Amino acid sequence: MLAAVLDGPGEPRLVELPAPRPGQGQVLLQVCAVEVGGEAAGVPDGVPGGGLAGVVVQLGPGSFGLEVGDHVLGHAPAGAWAQFAAVDGARLTPRPEGLPWAQAAALAGAGQAVLPALTALRLRSGERLLVLGAGRGARPLAVLLARAPGAVLLAAAGPRDHAHLRLLGARPVRPDRVAAAGSDGVDAVLVVAGDPASVGDPAPGRTVRLGGAAAAAMVAGRSAPHLLPLVELWEEGAVRPDVAAVLPLERAGRARRLAAGGRMRGAVVLRPWPVVGGRL
Numbered sequence: 553m554l555a556a557v558l559d560g561p562g563e564p565r566l567v568e569l570p571a572p573r574p575g576q577g578q579v580l581l582q583v584c585a586v587e588v589g590g591e592a593a594g595v596p597d598g599v600p601g602g603g604l605a606g607v608v609v610q611l612g613p614g615s616f617g618l619e620v621g622d623h624v625l626g627h628a629p630a631g632a633w634a635q636f637a638a639v640d641g642a643r644l645t646p647r648p649e650g651l652p653w654a655q656a657a658a659l660a661g662a663g664q665a666v667l668p669a670l671t672a673l674r675l676r677s678g679e680r681l682l683v684l685g686a687g688r689g690a691r692p693l694a695v696l697l698a699r700a701p702g703a704v705l706l707a708a709a710g711p712r713d714h715a716h717l718r719l720l721g722a723r724p725v726r727p728d729r730v731a732a733a734g735s736d737g738v739d740a741v742l743v744v745a746g747d748p749a750s751v752g753d754p755a756p757g758r759t760v761r762l763g764g765a766a767a768a769a770m771v772a773g774r775s776a777p778h779l780l781p782l783v784e785l786w787e788e789g790a791v792r793p794d795v796a797a798v799l800p801l802e803r804a805g806r807a808r809r810l811a812a813g814g815r816m817r818g819a820v821v822l823r824p825w826p827v828v829g830g831r832l
Contacts, residue, residue, distance in 0.1 A: 554824065555599045555801075556633040557599055558804075572637065574610055578640055580608070583637050584823070585604065585823055587660070587822075588808055600630065602628065606624065623646065623647040624647055626639060627660055633824075658819035667779075675739075678704065681742060683741075683744060695722050699721050708725045742762065796810070
């Protein structure tokens with residue numbers, strides 16, 4: 553199989569590797585799409601992970617609830633920038649027929665980070681949530697997900713993103729007005745990007761950074777947050793992830809730069825297999 557190996561600060565290398573064998577509780581996926589995080593780092597085998605979507609092609613020992621041929625989305629901590637990936641079955645959720653592959657990978661990538669953070673915040677309907685760094689990349693999806701519990705959203709971002717954030721149902725806040733917003737009856741803060749120091753903690757334990765320790769502690773003992781509620785929100789039309797770019801696997805370096813640049817609105821997705829008819 554082909555895989556993009558990232559083993560240092562340089563460009564990812566496209567190499568040919570043996571397809572992995574699924575272990576206990578795992579399945580082998582043909583990866584149709586994988587989201588590229590802005591801070592993708594090296595992993596032990598050199599192939600980064602991320603939110604992904606694909607087709608089950610082989611079952612490992614002790615894997616239950618999935619069959620060969622199933623279309624799924626989920627998350628792999630490593631090994632996802634490749635044509636095949638061995639993934640824990642517990643990290644996978646069925647992909648609805650109408651959900652495009654690239655959107656499915658973007659949804660899985662954001663859900664892996666956002667759902668634990670929202671769980672840690674314990675939001676209740678009507679509470680006021682301030683989202684720091686809500687403008688670009690896959691960050692607007694955090695705004696959409698935070699709306700699900702019925703929170704009132706204030707979203708800190710640059711002026712060029714204000715119109716888009718209003719369409720998502722948030723009240724935009726200029727970055728230089730964050731301190732004032734934080735003192736204006738905010739119940740919780742979700743830090744997608746930026747420094748929360750100017751806001752403080754509006755209530756004990758209710759400032760959470762995406763991917764931070766507080767969110768991780770809330771899902772301790774679980775293999776991953778279950779993405780089924782996220783898929784249900786998509787089916788209801790409440791969540792529509794933006795995809796800014798879809799690139800082939802051999803352009804993983806370009807994809808990584810786009811994701812890290814913060815100039816695009818939406819997720820950056822790699823397509824490990826050539827598209828033959830239809831759309832990704």
